[in-house]
Amino acid sequence: MSKFGVLVMGPAGAGKTTFCSALIQNLRNNKRSCFYVNLDPAAEDFAYEPDLDIKDLISLEDVMEEMGLGPNGGLIYCFEFLLENLDFITEPLDPLTEEYLIIIDMPGQIELYTHIPILPTLVKHLTRTGALNVNLCAAYLLESTFVVDRAKYFAGTLSAMSAMIMLEVPHVNILSKMDLVKGTVGKRTLKRFLDPDTSLLDDDPEQTVTGLGDDTVEEGDPSSKGAMMGGASFKRLNRAVAQLIDDFSMVSFLQLDAQDEDSVGAILSYIDDAIQFHEAQEPREPDDEVDLYGDDDDAE
Numbered sequence: 001m002s003k004f005g006v007l008v009m010g011p012a013g014a015g016k017t018t019f020c021s022a023l024i025q026n027l028r029n030n031k032r033s034c035f036y037v038n039l040d041p042a043a044e045d046f047a048y049e050p051d052l053d054i055k056d057l058i059s060l061e062d063v064m065e066e067m068g069l070g071p072n073g074g075l076i077y078c079f080e081f082l083l084e085n086l087d088f089i090t091e092p093l094d095p096l097t098e099e100y101l102i103i104i105d106m107p108g109q110i111e112l113y114t115h116i117p118i119l120p121t122l123v124k125h126l127t128r129t130g131a132l133n134v135n136l137c138a139a140y141l142l143e144s145t146f147v148v149d150r151a152k153y154f155a156g157t158l159s160a161m162s163a164m165i166m167l168e169v170p171h172v173n174i175l176s177k178m179d180l181v182k183g184t185v186g187k188r189t190l191k192r193f194l195d196p197d198t199s200l201l202d203d204d205p206e207q208t209v210t211g212l213g214d215d216t217v218e219e220g221d222p223s224s225k226g227a228m229m230g231g232a233s234f235k236r237l238n239r240a241v242a243q244l245i246d247d248f249s250m251v252s253f254l255q256l257d258a259q260d261e262d263s264v265g266a267i268l269s270y271i272d273d274a275i276q277f278h279e280a281q282e283p284r285e286p287d288d289e290v291d292l293y294g295d296d297d298d299a300e
């Protein structure tokens with residue numbers, strides 16, 4: 001029996017937990033079952049209580065206190081502990097049928113996605129045939145407000161791409177909080193952000209306004225923010241990042257406004273397609289239909 005799930009990832013504050021709640025609401029409205037897993041050991045507030053919460057295994061607060069670690073080191077410790085105790089996840093997920101969508105809400109620390117092979121190990125465990133066999137899709141959220149800072153946008157896009165390459169599962173990349181930029185960015189410009197366009201670096205209004213695009217600005221302290229962010233090297237770095245993204249041609253974004261049911265529904269259909277959810281659902285037995293009509297007859 002296969003299982004289906006989505007791993008919701010992205011930087012802190014990108015809107016992951018909000019998106020998870022919106023997904024759960026959407027699934028409920030459509031009479032679909034879901035199982036919500038929180039893997040952020042620092043998360044406190046939930047619109048929907050998680051069905052499984054890493055905090056019941058280990059708390060970040062305790063780890064920081066007892067091990068003398070900071071929040072990022074503490075988080076890595078929590079995940080290493082989780083990997084040593086995978087039954088914590090396996091046992092509750094094991095009985096779920098193919099009707100369920102398992103939603104896994106991740107923490108935002110970038111270390112988890114880029115530095116160490118914790119996530120690939122977890123994903124392999126979830127997807128491995130013979131163990132849980134979850135058809136898993138990753139949803140990587142990036143805040144759409146990044147579009148006002150194009151260097152940040154390309155850096156965020158690079159981190160999405162790095163997660164795609166590292167995890168080797170189907171990916172859906174999402175620009176979240178679209179309601180915040182809808183009125184400020186024109187449709188045509190927005191399109192260039194949805195399908196990352198390197199030429200965005202050529203006509204960056206921020207750079208022209210502040211003069212940061214000028215190679216000769218800011219002599220003096222080379223470590224000043226202005227010198228670093230406005231210098232030729234920074235421009236070359238951004239260009240190289242954008243070129244890399246363009247060369248791989250792997251990343252494009254869907255738009256999300258978590259308050260808008262249609263927007264959430266559209267993203268859910270992409271996720272369903274990526275994991276082939278509908279293909280696996282039990283076809284209704286002809287007998288069931290007879291029963292249904294039978295019920296109707298009874299009601300009349």
Ligand SMILES: Nc1nc2c(ncn2[C@@H]2O[C@H](COP(=O)(O)OP(=O)(O)O)[C@@H](O)[C@H]2O)c(=O)[nH]1
Pocket residue numbers: 010011012013014015016017018019108176177178179180256257258259
């Ligand atoms: N305007 C707007 N704010 C959002 C949206 N999604 C999330 N937020 C806000 O962004 C902040 C961080 O959201 P959260 O879901 O906790 O992010 P997480 O750290 O990625 O889990 C919260 O204050 C949310 O209310 C959205 O679609 N639109």
Ligand SMILES: [Mg+2]
Pocket residue numbers: 016017018040043105106
């Ligand atoms: Mg969260």
